[in-house]
Every structure is written in structure tokens, then in C-alpha cells.
Amino acid sequence: xxxxxxxxxxxxxxxxxxxxxxxxxxxxxxxxxxxxxxxxxxxxxxxxxxxxxxxxxxxxxxxxxxxxxxxxxxxxxxxxxxxxxxxxxxxxxxxxxxxxxxxxxxxxxxxxxxxxxxxxxxxxxxxxxxxxxxxxxxxxxxxxxxxxxxxxxxxxxxxxxxxxxxxxxxxxxxxxxxxxxxxxxxxxxxxxxxxxxxxxxxxxxxxxxxxxxxxxxxxxxxxxxxxxxxxxxxxxxxxxxxxxxxxxxxxxxxxxxxxxxxxxxxxxxxxxxxxxxxxxxxxxxxxxxxxxxxxxxxxxxxxxxxxxxxxxxxxxxxxxxxxxxxxxxxxxxxxxxxxxxxxxxxxxxxxxxxxxxxxxxxxxxxxxxxxxxxxxxxxxxxxxxxxxxxxxxxxxxxxxxxxxxxxxxxxxxxxxxxxxxxxxxxxxxxxxxxxxxxxxxxxxxxxxxxxxxxxxxx
Numbered sequence: 001x002x003x004x005x006x007x008x009x010x011x012x013x014x015x016x017x018x019x020x021x022x023x024x025x026x027x028x029x030x031x032x033x034x035x036x037x038x039x040x041x042x043x044x045x046x047x048x049x050x051x052x053x054x055x056x057x058x059x060x061x062x063x064x065x066x067x068x069x070x071x072x073x074x075x076x077x078x079x080x081x082x083x084x085x086x087x088x089x090x091x092x093x094x095x096x097x098x099x100x101x102x103x104x105x106x107x108x109x110x111x112x113x114x115x116x117x118x119x120x121x122x123x124x125x126x127x128x129x130x131x132x133x134x135x136x137x138x139x140x141x142x143x144x145x146x147x148x149x150x151x152x153x154x155x156x157x158x159x160x161x162x163x164x165x166x167x168x169x170x171x172x173x174x175x176x177x178x179x180x181x182x183x184x185x186x187x188x189x190x191x192x193x194x195x196x197x198x199x200x201x202x203x204x205x206x207x208x209x210x211x212x213x214x215x216x217x218x219x220x221x222x223x224x225x226x227x228x229x230x231x232x233x234x235x236x237x238x239x240x241x242x243x244x245x246x247x248x249x250x251x252x253x254x255x256x257x258x259x260x261x262x263x264x265x266x267x268x269x270x271x272x273x274x275x276x277x278x279x280x281x282x283x284x285x286x287x288x289x290x291x292x293x294x295x296x297x298x299x300x301x302x303x304x305x306x307x308x309x310x311x312x313x314x315x316x317x318x319x320x321x322x323x324x325x326x327x328x329x330x331x332x333x334x335x336x337x338x339x340x341x342x343x344x345x346x347x348x349x350x351x352x353x354x355x356x357x358x359x360x361x362x363x364x365x366x367x368x369x370x371x372x373x374x375x376x377x378x379x380x381x382x383x384x385x386x387x388x389x390x391x392x393x394x395x396x397x398x399x400x401x402x403x404x405x406x407x408x409x410x411x412x413x414x415x416x417x418x419x420x421x422x423x424x425x426x427x428x429x430x431x432x433x434x435x436x437x438x439x440x441x442x443x444x445x446x447x448x449x450x451x452x453x454x455x456x457x458x
Contacts, residue, residue, distance in 0.1 A: 009092065011254040013085035019253075020072060023245040023280050024061075026238060026352055027068035028287040031359055033238070033351040034326035036062075037313060042457060045323055053220060054239075055128040055230050061239040070242065072124075079123045079156065083112035084246065088254040089418075093382040095402070102405035104398060105262070106418040107251045107278060108385070114179075116388065116420030117274050118149035118234050121243035125232040126153035135228035136160025140190065140215030142270070143169050143343030143390065144176030145420055146234030151185035161185035162229075164192070164218045166345060167210035168338045176424040190215035197221050197319035209338040212271075212346045217319025235271030236316065236325075236350050244277025251415065252281040262293060264401055266416040268393040269297040269306060269364065270343055272350030278417040279362070286361060295362040296401075297353070298393040300372070301441045302340040305330050305349045306357060306364035308447055313457040314348055324455060327354040330442075331450030337440040340369065342389030342428065347450075367396045368439040373432040375399050376422065388420040389428055 026032060035044035050059045061070065072080075091104040109117035129137050136159050141147030147163040154161035163185050170177060170189035180187050190210050191198040197217040201208065208214070216233070223231035233240060255262065265282050267275035275297050285291040299306055305328045315332040316322040329348035336345050349357075356362055369389070376392035378399065379385070387395060394416040405412050422429065431437040 007090060007258050010087040010089050011257065012087055013250055013253055015081060015085070017253055018077070018080065018085045019246050019249040020077070021069040022072055022242045023069055023249060023284065024064060024067055024242055025245070025276065025280050025283060026065045028284050029355065030287070031355060032065045033355045037324040037457065039315065039320070039324050039455070052224055053231050055125070055132050055134070057128040057131070058125060058239050061242055062237060073127065076124055076127050080246070083119070085250045086111055088251055091383055094379060097378070097382045098399065098402050098406065100402040100406040101409060101411045102402040103411070103413045104402055105413070105415045107247055107415065108418045109247060110385070110388070110418065110421035114145065114149035114152050115424065116145040116149065117244060117247060117277065118146045119152065120246055120277070121234065121240045121273065122146070122149035122153040123156070124243045126150065126157045126159055129159055129230060129232070130157040134159070134230055136162065137230055137232045138162040138164070138219040138223040139232050139234065140164045140212055140219045141234065142166050142212050142345045144173050144180070144424065145343060145388070147180050147185065147187065148176055150232065150234065151180040151183035154185065155183040162219070162222060163187045164190040164215040166190055166212060166215055172427050173424055190218050192218060194218070195221045197321060201318060205335070208335060211318060211335040213316070213318030213332050216317040217321055220317065220322055235273035236346060236348070238352055240273045241276035241280070241350060241352055244273050245280040247274070247277040247417065248280040248282065251278065255415070260413060261291070262415040263412040264294045264296065264414045266296045266298060266394045266397050266401070266414065268344060268390050268417065268419060269299045269349065269353070270390065271346040271348070272353040274417050274419045276350055276353055283356065283361065296397055297357070297362060297364040298397045299364065299366050300340060300342065300344050300393060301366040301368045301439065303330065303336045303345055303347070304366040305347060307366045309348070310451050310454070311354060311358055312454055314454050316348065324457065325351045327351045328357065329454070330447055331453055333453050334447070334450040339438060339440045342369070342425070344390050344393065365397060367393055368441070370432070370437055370439050372396050373429070373437065385418070386422045387418060388422040389425050391417065391419040394418070
């Protein structure tokens with residue numbers, strides 16, 4: 001019997017094989033990501049300046065560029081055991097449907113109540129908030145996956161959770177909102193009249209459907225004005241990529257178990273949490289010259305920060321009250337079209353991933369949402385999982401790469417991240433099935449207008 005036949009449909013790791021430490025990708029980067037800057041002074045932010053916004057331990061993780069592995073606290077590992085290790089699945093049915101010689105694997109992160117990978121960092125951030133003796137946390141959420149995960153984590157640790165949800169998603173995804181409320185979170189559509197920055201944004205953009213940048217501004221304002229609260233973020237930050245490294249560490253361990261080496265690793269990219277987590281151990285080998293992989297970031301054509309953005313310092317929020325990060329950005333005033341049905345709405349990209357992309361260690365592509373939903377339905381019909389719109393960006397490119405293998409006859413191995421399920425995204429699926437979904441791609445003029453407002457940093 002050949003080794004091929006011995007590979008199971010789903011590769012599970014034993015509980016004892018679950019990572020005991022997160023991997024800090026920055027430790028192996030020769031060129032470190034540029035530091036966060038204080039928007040007032042233009043100088044790198046210190047731990048003392050960040051501590052009023054983030055939990056103390058998370059500040060330390062955010063600023064750590066040198067420690068390769070950071071131990072996962074036992075209480076977090078015990079929580080992880082409820083849904084981790086997550087399976088690495090061979091997409092045999094999809095391969096057959098495509099008639100491709102390519103081997104396709106996906107790391108499935110939707111097998112928990114929150115329905116996505118976001119819980120990996122939510123539980124860590126809630127743990128550190130509880131450990132610090134805080135009353136609660138504030139956050140933003142786009143499609144609602146992060147808000148759902150955080151509300152679940154806060155419920156577990158008996159913390160108050162205040163969520164500012166992008167207004168268009170608040171209206172399009174009422175069931176995601178209700179899951180958050182079921183776990184005890186308060187959910188406010190953003191921009192709102194409950195904060196000063198929200199009022200300002202509404203005055204400047206009447207009738208706006210919101211953006212992650214807007215919601216971040218509101219959540220940060222509330223956190224800094226209420227004693228006993230801190231702000232937590234579900235993507236973009238170094239600390240979040242650190243926590244999400246469990247995805248890639250497990251995926252690589254499962255592949256290594258059967259001596260499988262991927263040729264291509266694909267992840268959807270909004271702010272960078274899933275992508276950074278999935279590629280972490282593969283990028284480690286690439287950075288250290290131990291192996292090579294083709295790594296592809298996939299973003300929506302309606303919010304294309306990698307592929308059409310500018311690499312520069314920018315505000316992480318629309319209200320311009322957060323630190324400045326050097327990243328690929330469309331400008332903090334950029335607001336994606338309301339026609340954009342999924343998450344991946346952030347105007348910028350993780351500074352760590354931005355540096356790696358800038359240095360040529362990975363590539364990026366953007367895809368239009370109708371083609372994304374075509375891929376989602378194709379996947380659902382043969383693999384039996386209704387994927388989240390975000391995950392479906394990676395599915396789209398995985399299918400495209402597999403079809404290229406069909407043309408060339410190459411037997412490449414493709415791994416992509418299936419970040420979560422799409423059962424709360426049925427309004428978007430309904431629009432696609434009814435032929436009511438269209439593609440909106442921002443014009444060069446729209447992006448240029450937003451880029452023109454970038455802060456001037458020496």
C-alpha cells in the first residue's frame with residue numbers, strides 16, 4: 001500500500017500534540033516591522049504609553065520582536081482543548097470535481113461556537129484582562145466573527161464586553177449580533193452617537209454604513225474613558241498574529257506527520273490574523289533558509305490594501321486617535337462599499353505581514369466577490385461545509401491554482417485556511433443566489449483621495 005493511500009481524509013493531532021507555545025514570527029525576521037508611533041510626538045510608543053489602551057501582558061507581547069516562542073498559559077490551553085487541535089482536511093471531493101492532479105488541504109477553524117478562528121486570540125486577550133483584574137473590554141467587529149468570539153471568551157471569564165459593530169454588518173447579520181448578546185455583550189452599530197468620535201464621523205459622513213476604522217475609534221474612546229476597561233483587537237496587531245500561530249503550528253505538525261510538504265500556502269487577508277497565524281511556521285522555515293514555499297495573501301477587490309495600497313505610516317482608525325502603524329494602507333478615511341458582503345474590511349494590513357510582503361517573502365492577489373461566492377458554493381456542494389465569505393477568498397485562489405495544475409499536469413500540494421463557517425452570512429448568499437450581488441471596485445481616484453490624507457511622518 002502506498003503512502004498516498006495511508007493519508008486519512010481528516011488529519012487530527014492528539015491532544016498532547018497541541019502547541020504548548022505560540023510562535024512569534026518577528027523573532028526570525030531580519031528586517032523587523034516598523035514600530036508603532038505616538039501620533040502626537042512621532043516617536044515609537046513605549047509600554048507606558050500603550051498600557052492605558054491594552055492589557056499589560058498584551059503590551060509586552062506587542063512590543064516583543066526577539067522571543068521566538070512564548071508559552072501558552074495552562075488556563076488558555078485548557079480552554080483550547082474544547083475545540084483544538086482542529087482538523088486538517090484533504091479536499092478529495094473538490095479535487096475530483098476539478099479533475100486536478102493537485103492535492104488540496106484545508107485547515108478548518110470553524111468547529112467552535114463562535115464559528116471561526118477568532119476565538120484563538122479572544123480567549124487569550126480575555127484571560128490577560130481577567131488576570132489584570134479588569135472589569136471589562138471594548139472592541140470593534142466587522143462581519144461579527146471577532147465580536148462573537150470575544151463575547152464568548154468574556155462570558156467564560158465573567159468580563160463585561162462592549163462591541164462596536166460596523167453598521168452595515170449590524171444590519172445585514174442580525175443573528176451574529178444576537179449570538180453576541182446571548183453571551184452577554186452589548187452591541188452598538190458604528191458609527192454611533194454614543195461616542196464623541198462617532199458623532200464627528202456621522203457629521204462628516206452622513207448616512208455612512210461604517211468601517212472597521214470607525215468602529216475601532218469608538219471602542220478605543222470608550223475603553224480609555226472608562227476605568228477598569230481596556231481595548232482589545234481581533235486582527236492586525238502583533239499580539240493577535242502571535243496567538244493565531246496555533247493554526248499554522250498545528251497545520252504543519254499534521255502535514256509533517258505524513259511527510260507532506262506544501263508547495264503553496266493560501267490565506268484570506270483583511271487585517272492579517274488568519275493569514276499570519278496560518279503561514280507562521282512555514283514562513284519561519286522560509287526566513288531561516290530551511291525550506292521554500294509560495295505564500296499567497298488573498299484580499300477583496302473592494303478593499304485591496306496589499307495590492308493597491310501604499311506602504312506608509314497611517315492611523316489604524318478613522319477617528320485618528322490610535323497609534324500610527326507602518327503598513328500597506330488605503331488610508332484611514334477609506335470606507336469599503338456597502339455592497340461588500342463579507343469581513344476583510346480594514347483599510348490597512350498587519351505591519352508584520354506588510355514588512356514581509358514588502359521584502360518579497362509573500363505575494364498578494366485580490367478577487368471580486370461574485371467569483372468568491374461562486375467558489376464558496378462550489379466548495380459547499382462537494383465538501384459539505386458552508387464557508388464564511390472571508391474564507392471563500394482563499395477557496396477562490398486555491399481552486400484557481402488547482403486548475404492551473406490541471407493545465408500543466410503539475411502535482412502541487414496546496415494548503416489553505418478555512419477560517420470559519422458562513423451560516424450567519426446567509427443574507428449575502430441570498431443576494432448571490434438571487435443575482436442581486438455585484439462587484440464594486442474602488443476607482444484610482446477614490447483611493448488616491450484617501451491616500452492624500454495620510455499623516456506626514458519623517
